[in-house]
Amino acid sequence: MMDNKGLLFSDNDWTFERIDAACERIAVIAERELKLDTYPNQIEVISAEQMLDAYASTGLPMYYPHWSFGKQRAIESGQYRRGEMGLAYELVINSNPCISYLMEENTMIMQTLVIAHAAFGHNAFFKNNMFFRQWTDADGILDYLEFAKGYIAQCEDQYGIDTVADVLDAAHAINRNGVDRAPRPQKLSAREEEARRKERAIFLEQHLLDVWRTLPNRPVTSGDRNEGVFPGEPQENLIYFIEKNAPHLETWKREILRIVRKIAQYLYPQGQTKIMNEGFACFVHYHVLHILHAQGSISDGSLMEFYASHTAVTFQPDFDSRHYSGINPYALGFAIFQDIKRICLEPTDEDYRWFDFAGDPDWLKQIHFAMREFRDESFVLQYLSPKVMRDFHFFVLTNDPDADVFEVAAIHDDVGYRAVRSALAQQVAESVRSPDIEVVAVNRWGDRHLHLRNMDHYPLDRGEAKKTLDHIRTLWGYDVHLDMSPSSLISKALDR
Amino acid sequence: MSIIIDRRNSGTRSTANQDRLQRRVRGRIKAAVEKLARSRSMNDILDVQQPISIPTKDLHEPSFRRDLRDAPKEQVLPGNKQYRRGDLIPKPDDGGGSGKQGDAGGGIDGLGDDEIAIVLTADEFLALLFDGLALPNLRQTHREDVEVEKWRRAGFIKDGSPSRMHIGRTMRTARARRIGLRARKKRELEDLLEQSLVLEEEIRTRGLQGQDTSIERFRLSEIQADVKVLERKIRAIPFIDESDLRFAHIDQKPFPITSAVIFCVMDVSGSMGDIEKDLAKRFFLLLYLFIHRQYRAVELVFIKHHTEASECTEQQFFGSREGGGTLVSPALALVGEIIAKRFVPDNWNIYVAQASDGDNANEDLPAVQERLQSLLPQLRNMFYLEVNQEQKSDLMRIYLDTAQEYPGLLTARASQVADIYPLFRKLFAEREEARHDG
Numbered sequence: 001m002m003d004n005k006g007l008l009f010s011d012n013d014w015t016f017e018r019i020d021a022a023c024e025r026i027a028v029i030a031e032r033e034l035k036l037d038t039y040p041n042q043i044e045v046i047s048a049e050q051m052l053d054a055y056a057s058t059g060l061p062m063y064y065p066h067w068s069f070g071k072q073r074a075i076e077s078g079q080y081r082r083g084e085m086g087l088a089y090e091l092v093i094n095s096n097p098c099i100s101y102l103m104e105e106n107t108m109i110m111q112t113l114v115i116a117h118a119a120f121g122h123n124a125f126f127k128n129n130m131f132f133r134q135w136t137d138a139d140g141i142l143d144y145l146e147f148a149k150g151y152i153a154q155c156e157d158q159y160g161i162d163t164v165a166d167v168l169d170a171a172h173a174i175n176r177n178g179v180d181r182a183p184r185p186q187k188l189s190a191r192e193e194e195a196r197r198k199e200r201a202i203f204l205e206q207h208l209l210d211v212w213r214t215l216p217n218r219p220v221t222s223g224d225r226n227e228g229v230f231p232g233e234p235q236e237n238l239i240y241f242i243e244k245n246a247p248h249l250e251t252w253k254r255e256i257l258r259i260v261r262k263i264a265q266y267l268y269p270q271g272q273t274k275i276m277n278e279g280f281a282c283f284v285h286y287h288v289l290h291i292l293h294a295q296g297s298i299s300d301g302s303l304m305e306f307y308a309s310h311t312a313v314t315f316q317p318d319f320d321s322r323h324y325s326g327i328n329p330y331a332l333g334f335a336i337f338q339d340i341k342r343i344c345l346e347p348t349d350e351d352y353r354w355f356d357f358a359g360d361p362d363w364l365k366q367i368h369f370a371m372r373e374f375r376d377e378s379f380v381l382q383y384l385s386p387k388v389m390r391d392f393h394f395f396v397l398t399n400d401p402d403a404d405v406f407e408v409a410a411i412h413d414d415v416g417y418r419a420v421r422s423a424l425a426q427q428v429a430e431s432v433r434s435p436d437i438e439v440v441a442v443n444r445w446g447d448r449h450l451h452l453r454n455m456d457h458y459p460l461d462r463g464e465a466k467k468t469l470d471h472i473r474t475l476w477g478y479d480v481h482l483d484m485s486p487s488s489l490i491s492k493a494l495d496r
Numbered sequence: 497m498s499i500i501i502d503r504r505n506s507g508t509r510s511t512a513n514q515d516r517l518q519r520r521v522r523g524r525i526k527a528a529v530e531k532l533a534r535s536r537s538m539n540d541i542l543d544v545q546q547p548i549s550i551p552t553k554d555l556h557e558p559s560f561r562r563d564l565r566d567a568p569k570e571q572v573l574p575g576n577k578q579y580r581r582g583d584l585i586p587k588p589d590d591g592g593g594s595g596k597q598g599d600a601g602g603g604i605d606g607l608g609d610d611e612i613a614i615v616l617t618a619d620e621f622l623a624l625l626f627d628g629l630a631l632p633n634l635r636q637t638h639r640e641d642v643e644v645e646k647w648r649r650a651g652f653i654k655d656g657s658p659s660r661m662h663i664g665r666t667m668r669t670a671r672a673r674r675i676g677l678r679a680r681k682k683r684e685l686e687d688l689l690e691q692s693l694v695l696e697e698e699i700r701t702r703g704l705q706g707q708d709t710s711i712e713r714f715r716l717s718e719i720q721a722d723v724k725v726l727e728r729k730i731r732a733i734p735f736i737d738e739s740d741l742r743f744a745h746i747d748q749k750p751f752p753i754t755s756a757v758i759f760c761v762m763d764v765s766g767s768m769g770d771i772e773k774d775l776a777k778r779f780f781l782l783l784y785l786f787i788h789r790q791y792r793a794v795e796l797v798f799i800k801h802h803t804e805a806s807e808c809t810e811q812q813f814f815g816s817r818e819g820g821g822t823l824v825s826p827a828l829a830l831v832g833e834i835i836a837k838r839f840v841p842d843n844w845n846i847y848v849a850q851a852s853d854g855d856n857a858n859e860d861l862p863a864v865q866e867r868l869q870s871l872l873p874q875l876r877n878m879f880y881l882e883v884n885q886e887q888k889s890d891l892m893r894i895y896l897d898t899a900q901e902y903p904g905l906l907t908a909r910a911s912q913v914a915d916i917y918p919l920f921r922k923l924f925a926e927r928e929e930a931r932h933d934g
Contacts, residue, residue, distance in 0.1 A: 045502050050508060070517030071517055073510050074613060317575070318575025393576040397570070397571050409581070435562050437560050468559055
């Protein structure tokens with residue numbers, strides 16, 4: 001089925017013409033062979049300095065200025081200059097059109113790899129994964145960032161850089177607690193956002209919030225006071241709650257909270273799908289590069305160079321290795337996607353026992369389904385096979401802080417597979433989730449303090465929590481209490 | 497369809513973040529700047545491309561995090577080799593194990609380096625070092641710097657000495673004149689030649705027809721005479737004329753002297769300890785930096801003295817400690833000698849900065865006064881800093897007396913590092929007033 005199309009390049013220097021040509025052939029492969037549905041691509045070649053800029057602003061192409069981004073950049077450029085850190089070959093933004101940054105240092109085969117990986121792999125993932133579809137709006141994000149930057153610049157002009165920084169500092173401290181984990185679909189659009197912002201400002205200025213209505217329509221009896229516990233149910237989105245209910249917060253500060261919250265919400269799925277997203281992108285580049293080679297678009301030498309990069313990226317060091325720094329999401333994700341294909345095409349008896357799709361000849365459909373419908377935690381639970389567990393030599397270690405020894409709770413054997421898998425899924429989920437802190441009550445009639453509770457089943461870092469609470473107080477305007485001890489009830493309920 | 501864009505030349509967008517970062521750590525940077533000021537040699541101080549490191553704990557971003565140290569925890573690890581279920585593995589002594597997984601507990605900050613580097617420009621560095629000191633005022637007081645007359649080119653003139661004649665300009669003017677004068681005559685000449693051709697043609701046709709041509713012949717001879725006259729006139733236009741001559745002009749203009757020299761004079765006798773020297777160094781450093789803002793090049797001359805004075809290097813200057821008594825006048829005499837030899841006051845802005853604990857042999861005082869009198873007229877300013885004295889010394893009194901006559905002599909006393917900045921402020925404020933009074 002493959003005609004020889006002729007080499008795309010014979011030496012390793014990239015040019016814009018070569019990138020364009022490579023891009024065209026990859027697009028054909030992505031569409032015909034891998035049936036990828038992608039946003040249009042916008043590919044930008046950038047320098048190392050610009051890559052460091054992009055790193056500093058969480059990869060976003062535009063961000064309001066804040067000292068923490070300057071700090072991040074200083075740290076990373078220091079490490080980069082000292083040779084302690086290499087820069088990514090690419091960086092891709094979940095937007096429509098999908099913007100991919102390619103490093104100018106890359107060789108041509110690297111550019112080809114990176115285009116396949118980012119501009120088609122990640123791109124397709126952004127467009128189709130259920131999480132990204134629900135939480136983010138690729139059409140609106142660029143406009144929205146522009147709006148956010150403009151609005152914050154305007155605030156800085158009006159209220160001073162330091163005042164704005166104080167609000168941002170406080171909002172950043174809780175921005176991981178500013179995400180609705182249950183989806184609350186809202187489209188972002190700069191124009192509508194600006195119009196809505198004005199409406200909100202007018203509304204807020206005219207109406208006291210119901211919570212704080214101090215002149216009730218009817219005489220208050222003491223019974224009424226006890227009845228009105230607010231909020232009716234615990235609230236997990238701290239920023240949202242403060243934005244809507246802080247007694248005296250100026251309107252522009254509420255607006256800034258909203259901006260921080262919206263951007264946190266936009267970034268939220270990236271943490272939730274790291275393994276899948278990277279795994280899928282690796283799966284795509286792996287297939288694309290092989291097909292390019294098969295059709296004669298790239299030489300044997302280029303393929304060898306590709307293998308060198310690919311294996312380096314998808315390498316998993318052992319736990320006792322000097323290079324170990326956790327489970328490599330590229331390695332695990334790629335292994336699972338490859339394994340899904342294998343289970344379809346060359347199923348073993350074991351696979352038939354574990355997976356009902358084993359032996360399905362339409363492996364591509366299974367890959368697409370996995371890519372669309374899951375996030376890391378459920379993906380691991382659903383697809384981590386005994387084979388992959390054996391390949392990784394996974395084992396579970398329990399750490400009882402009072403004991404002198406670790407205990408090996410499970411290994412990659414018949415009795416252990418399920419334990420390993422659920423432990424890994426939980427580990428994956430927890431590593432990206434900030435502690436669950438919820439608003440349980442507001443003292444409405446007294447000192448107006450805000451009551452928070454740690455709903456997580458791990459203890460909080462007390463020093464951190466104290467400093468974070470200070471930030472929350474500046475936003476709330478009154479005292480803030482936090483029950484720090486882990487919620488043992490919940491912890492038991494969650495224990496499986 | 498993919499769009500491919502070359503973004504490499506659109507620069508970085510980190511300036512705004514960088515500014516905000518510096519705002520945030522201003523206190524830290526200032527402390528670091530001061531430390532640099534203390535530890536660096538004076539000549540290097542303006543070469544501040546070296547980054548200043550800021551501990552990241554100052555830039556900590558708190559958030560709710562788990563504390564996993566004491567929590568029972570399960571962990572999945574790759575790369576099992578010999579473990580079976582139920583195996584017990586002794587914990588390493590540092591209790592590391594559980595923290596190895598770099599999840600929410602560690603955070604980005606914990607993993608990163610504990611310091612970041614900030615690079616200041618020379619101006620930012622100085623602004624921080626002088627934090628609020630009235631630099632603009634200083635600029636003003638320096639406006640009336642010594643000026644020298646310098647020759648410089650000032651266009652072209654019509655007369656001058658032959659040696660400054662500008663050939664190119666002269667030839668250009670000559671050519672323009674020649675073209676200008678010749679133009680009308682040439683046009684007339686062409687007209688006449690044309691007329692003569694017409695006449696000759698007419699004479700010929702009439703001759704063939706046997707008609708009379710005497711009038712035409714006469715006219716032709718007239719025209720030919722005119723042609724001759726014109727040709728002569730054209731030839732008579734001179735190739736070069738007196739009025740064409742141009743001379744390069746040079747003119748004298750006053751220029752400010754852009755180089756300065758600071759004489760640092762310090763007592764290195766036994767009574768000057770490290771603290772005193774540190775005070776003196778700061779004082780000299782500030783002067784150097786202030787003065788450096790004004791001039792393109794500033795030279796430093798270090799003169800140490802006890803009973804004898806000698807020129808030395810900066811290291812020797814701040815490092816040496818010699819015993820014995822103190823005589824100030826030899827140091828001042830040495831300054832005078834070096835000025836005469838190497839720094840002609842016409843070309844240099846000369847400053848003298850002296851630091852001393854006020855110790856001086858009494859019999860030397862008249863000599864000091866005499867030296868001061870002869871030195872001061874040559875100087876832009878002289879600064880005298882007295883360190884660590886409860887009371888004004890006799891030496892100080894002499895300086896104060898002399899300052900009545902010479903407002904360029906400024907004195908001050910300091911006993912700790914913190915005194916130096918305010919002292920500077922005062923020095924320059926006084927100077928302003930002195931100017932107004934005078």
